[in-house]
Amino acid sequence: PGVTRHRGGDRVAPSGGGHCGVCDNCQTGLAVRCTDSVPMVSEGYAELCLAPERSVMRIPDGVGFAEASIVRCAIGTPLRGIYLEGKEPKSHDNILILGAGGGLGIHALQLAALTGGRVIASTTTESKVPILRQYGADDVVCTPDGRFHEQVMDLTDGHGADYVIDTVGGSTFNAGGFRALAYYGRYVFVGQINNEYARFPVPWLFWREAVLTGCTGGMYADTLRSLRLMEAGRIEAVISERFPIEETPKMHRLLQDRQIVGRSVISFE
Numbered sequence: 174p175g176v177t178r179h180r181g182g183d184r185v186a187p188s189g190g191g192h193c194g195v196c197d198n199c200q201t202g203l204a205v206r207c208t209d210s211v212p213m214v215s216e217g218y219a220e221l222c223l224a225p226e227r228s229v230m231r232i233p234d235g236v237g238f239a240e241a242s243i244v245r246c247a248i249g250t251p252l253r254g255i256y257l258e259g260k261e262p263k264s265h266d267n268i269l270i271l272g273a274g275g276g277l278g279i280h281a282l283q284l285a286a287l288t289g290g291r292v293i294a295s296t297t298t299e300s301k302v303p304i305l306r307q308y309g310a311d312d313v314v315c316t317p318d319g320r321f322h323e324q325v326m327d328l329t330d331g332h333g334a335d336y337v338i339d340t341v342g343g344s345t346f347n348a349g350g351f352r353a354l355a356y357y358g359r360y361v362f363v364g365q366i367n368n369e370y371a372r373f374p375v376p377w378l379f380w381r382e383a384v385l386t387g388c389t390g391g392m393y394a395d396t397l398r399s400l401r402l403m404e405a406g407r408i409e410a411v412i413s414e415r416f417p418i419e420e421t422p423k424m425h426r427l428l429q430d431r432q433i434v435g436r437s438v439i440s441f442e
């Protein structure tokens with residue numbers, strides 16, 4: 174009842190746009206602080222779910238359900254992190270993607286490559302190296318112990334990364350993410366997959382005059398832009414495995430063992 178924007182049979186996916194569009198914050202470009210937002214599609218695994226119409230978006234023809242289902246989170250979020258407030262990298266920048274083989278990372282990699290900058294991917298899993306090159310990495314640092322900053326410094330002649338897009342969180346920051354950051358660099362947290370706190374001596378920050386920041390999940394505009402990039406064939410939603418609902422425990426096991434490249438989906442088709 175009350176649905177006006179969509180019709181029965183429309184193909185829709187989460188948009189990240191539960192905001193109202195008309196409150197003062199929405200009208201002034203601060204939709205993140207919408208005072209009348211509705212929750213997005215509820216979390217969990219189900220064949221059917223109830224969603225406010227504001228929180229879903231039409232899927233363009235040519236984009237599949239599985240691909241569209243991951244767009245808001247896996248592509249919209251790193252897109253927002255890389256392009257936030259028009260501070261996108263320039264073609265002379267080094268962009269380091271941490272956790273590059275993961276669901277956010279493999280898409281951050283493709284988005285970073287679109288900027289024309291030099292993209293360095295970091296992973297702890299050797300088998301993911303060729304895949305990271307395939308999706309846009311100019312260089313890959315693979316360090317099972319996670320201590321990658323020396324390699325990044327070597328690759329950049331001691332300059333470091335002008336942008337660090339961290340999809341892992343505190344552990345990668347502490348292991349070398351922050352030390353890999355260039356002077357005046359921009360460190361963007363787009364995810365946190367463990368409980369480790371980020372720690373650093375404060376002078377490291379002021380000596381470098383660096384910026385530590387983060388971004389919330391993809392908002393409506395980020396999801397829309399992501400879908401358009403997909404439609405134009407400029408980026409690809411990477412889904413390496415599809416599971417029936419009965420195999421959910423197996424999927425979680427593979428995720429925990431870092432054996433999934435990009436995202437995996439549960440499919441009811």
Ligand SMILES: [Zn+2]
Nearest residue numbers: 193196199207
């Ligand atoms: Zn609003």
